[in-house]
Amino acid sequence: MSGQKLIIDTDPGDDVDDVLALAFALLRPELDVRAITTVTPFSDRRVHIVRKLLRTLRGDDHGVSVAAGMRMPLRRVETDEAARMTDNGGYVLNHYPWVTPEEEAREAPVDEDAAGLIIRTVNAHDGEAAVVCIGPTTNLAVALRREPEIAGRIRWIAIMGGEVHLNRAEHNVAWDPHAAEIVLTAGIPLFLGTWDVTRRFVLTPEDCDLLRRRGTPLTDALSRCIDLWSPHKGGKPGPVMYDLAPILWSLDRGTAGYYETRPMRVHVETRGEWTRGMTVVRHQGPANAVVTVDMRADLVRGLYLETVLA
Secondary structure, X not given: OOOEEEEEEEOOOOOOHHHHHHHHHHHOOOEEEEEEEEOOOOHHHHHHHHHHHHHHHHOOOOOOEEEEXXXXXXXXXOHHHHHHHHOOOOOOOOOOOOOOHHHHHHOOOOOOOHHHHHHHHHHHOOOOEEEEEOOOOHHHHHHHHHOHHHHHOOOOEEEEOOOOOOOOOOHHHHHOHHXXXXXXXXXXXXXXXXXXXXXXXXXXXXXXXHHHHHOOHHHHHHHHHHHHHHHHOOOOOOOEOOOHHHHHHHHHOOOOOOEEEXXXXXXXXXXXXXXXXXXXXXXXXXXXXXXXXXXXXXXXXHHHHHHHOO
16 A cells, blocks of 8 residues: 555544544545554553454454553553543543454454554654654653654654643643653654644534445444444534544645644643643744644545545
């Protein structure tokens, strides 16, 4: 397969946009997904979600390496917070009984950790592979600390995370601000899809109905995931497609006008009692990222639906 080689790091199983974005990435001929890694609590179970999506799209011989990664952030986690992360009131996979216990039991165990897979894949495609993070960046930070030399071999990093337009500590960055700061300061070309911009594309009930009526194995699977997620969506109007941004940007590096970006010097607050996890723009020094400031939701919706309904 030709196309831009990607490593995608993800946390599927809570919100539904991870699976929806992964499907898009795996379908686009411009992208060659070489590895998918999982992060945050239950990363081992999240692997099963990824594997089932791969089987749905490409069968057993899908050609994509998968590994589970870090379950906790690099920062200190107090006992009560750890309990919230790992009990049924926190980050849970009950949204996706799409993967049955029998399917999990049949799968071979993964004997490589996420950081190791990231390092191996980067080294195998020296200078050609890019990394897309659509969850907290802990796995990539660990890989960069374990083998710093890979920083010079990663073509770029594209992240869904952070917020520079509003006074907000966005989840993917705030979950592990130390990891995010390691990644942002690694000297690797960087795209940052921010919370306020990436949330502007939402799958409407009409869009979801199109998926449901299409009747392919993929659209049936995505519709099932949306249905399982819907009782847990809180105040969201539908699937908010945050995680599509860094994948879509990876198609063309911004040349097609899906997202408007500006160069900025971005850092993460790691110490403040009230501001930890916030993304801060510094106005001195060179830019280290291109950061979203706007998007064409109509164009993004059109391309997404065209891709998954094909």
